[in-house]
Amino acid sequence: MTAEVKGWCPGAHRPMASGDGLVVRVRPFRACLTDQQALALCALAEEFGNGMLDLTSRANVQIRGVAADRHQDLLRALWDIDLLDADPQTEGRRNILMPPDWVSGDQTYRLHDALAKAIPDFPDLPEKMGYAVDTGRSPCLSDASADLRFERDGDGHLMLRLDGAAKGWRIDERNAMSAVKDALLWFNATGGKSAGRMARHLRQVSLPDKWQSCTPRAVTKPLAPGRDNDATTFGVPFGNIPARDLIRLIQAARLTELRLLPHRLIRVATTVPDIAPFITAPDHPLLRIHACPGAPFCPQATVETRDLAMRLAGSVGGTLHVSGCAKGCARPGKADVTLTGRSGRFDLIRDGTPWDPPAAAGLLPHDLPDLIGTA
Ligand code: SF4
Numbered sequence: 001m002t003a004e005v006k007g008w009c010p011g012a013h014r015p016m017a018s019g020d021g022l023v024v025r026v027r028p029f030r031a032c033l034t035d036q037q038a039l040a041l042c043a044l045a046e047e048f049g050n051g052m053l054d055l056t057s058r059a060n061v062q063i064r065g066v067a068a069d070r071h072q073d074l075l076r077a078l079w080d081i082d083l084l085d086a087d088p089q090t091e092g093r094r095n096i097l098m099p100p101d102w103v104s105g106d107q108t109y110r111l112h113d114a115l116a117k118a119i120p121d122f123p124d125l126p127e128k129m130g131y132a133v134d135t136g137r138s139p140c141l142s143d144a145s146a147d148l149r150f151e152r153d154g155d156g157h158l159m160l161r162l163d164g165a166a167k168g169w170r171i172d173e174r175n176a177m178s179a180v181k182d183a184l185l186w187f188n189a190t191g192g193k194s195a196g197r198m199a200r201h202l203r204q205v206s207l208p209d210k211w212q213s214c215t216p217r218a219v220t221k222p223l224a225p226g227r228d229n230d231a232t233t234f235g236v237p238f239g240n241i242p243a244r245d246l247i248r249l250i251q252a253a254r255l256t257e258l259r260l261l262p263h264r265l266i267r268v269a270t271t272v273p274d275i276a277p278f279i280t281a282p283d284h285p286l287l288r289i290h291a292c293p294g295a296p297f298c299p300q301a302t303v304e305t306r307d308l309a310m311r312l313a314g315s316v317g318g319t320l321h322v323s324g325c326a327k328g329c330a331r332p333g334k335a336d337v338t339l340t341g342r343s344g345r346f347d348l349i350r351d352g353t354p355w356d357p358p359a360a361a362g363l364l365p366h367d368l369p370d371l372i373g374t375a
Pocket residue numbers: 292293294295298299300301302323324325326327328329330
């Protein structure tokens with residue numbers, strides 16, 4: 001296993017260099033951690049990293065602050081707890097979102113495993129391309145980042161939909177992987193690689209009619225913190241969990257498994273009491289705030305982000321995104337108020353993304369509390 005430090009999509013095999021060391025991204029199989037894996041991951045975060053686990057918007061977990069000369073030891077430890085692909089290329093392409101309610105052997109489980117097995121044989125794709133297996137009891141992944149989506153139509157039939165298209169087409173489970181492969185070959189043949197993602201590509205190229213014959217079920221209950229059906233979904237500010245707090249939660253609630261969900265959420269199949277810093281209130285103001293690690297942790301950042309975001313939390317009624325630079329890692333989409341770091345100051349963007357034209361520029365932190373309500 002060879003460490004290679006490059007790119008902006010870190011994996012375990014290919015970590016990203018950051019201001020505080022390597023960022024090692026772990027992609028748990030089927031977006032699930034057993035209690036033993038989660039406890040071991042906490043111990044690894046304390047031994048090799050900064051003692052924190054970062055949840056990502058695509059349901060992965062990161063250990064950051066890893067010294068380059070300890071990366072190989074960390075890989076071996078991840079391998080020992082079954083949290084590492086043997087092959088770095090497969091790992092980098094295994095971006096598969098899962099709903100929280102799959103059970104061993106059901107169709108969602110089978111589709112995941114077929115997809116994970118087929119990915120090495122799929123054509124070469126842009127690095128961020130991913131899949132959602134949204135075939136659980138009710139749909140819940142349509143607002144999460146994925147390019148090809150297994151879904152169900154109103155009659156419960158399995159279908160495939162390309163992200164950005166309103167409709168998809170019915171498929172059989174037996175031909176599901178060949179349907180995905182056909183769609184990916186079409187994506188590449190029609191110039192999709194230059195667009196980078198499926199939805200962007202479909203803004204420029206017409207999708208064949210044969211792939212737009214049925215409508216997926218509508219989402220009635222988006223993923224959010226809370227308790228229902230004897231399960232608890234929780235978030236943490238910025239998706240950043242002190243390992244010792246996760247250990248405490250697992251032990252206090254006697255958890256046996258954690259399901260990782262998009263939007264930096266975790267679901268457990270039991271009713272868990274409130275334990276700080278885990279948030280179970282769906283309208284909690286800290287869950288409307290997004291901030292990347294910023295300076296000094298990321299070399300692209302010229303501004304500090306998270307302390308500022310916490311200070312400004314009460315000043316913004318809607319969503320607030322404080323981004324260390326225009327890349328927008330913490331929230332690659334619109335927020336009601338976005339502050340983008342640039343040359344040690346901030347641009348302020350209303351109802352936009354970190355890379356949109358600002359309403360005001362060159363701002364210092366002390367300018368912001370008054371401005372963000374009025375700009
Ligand atoms: S948004 Fe910019 S500063 Fe923040 S983590 Fe991403 S690259 Fe670094």
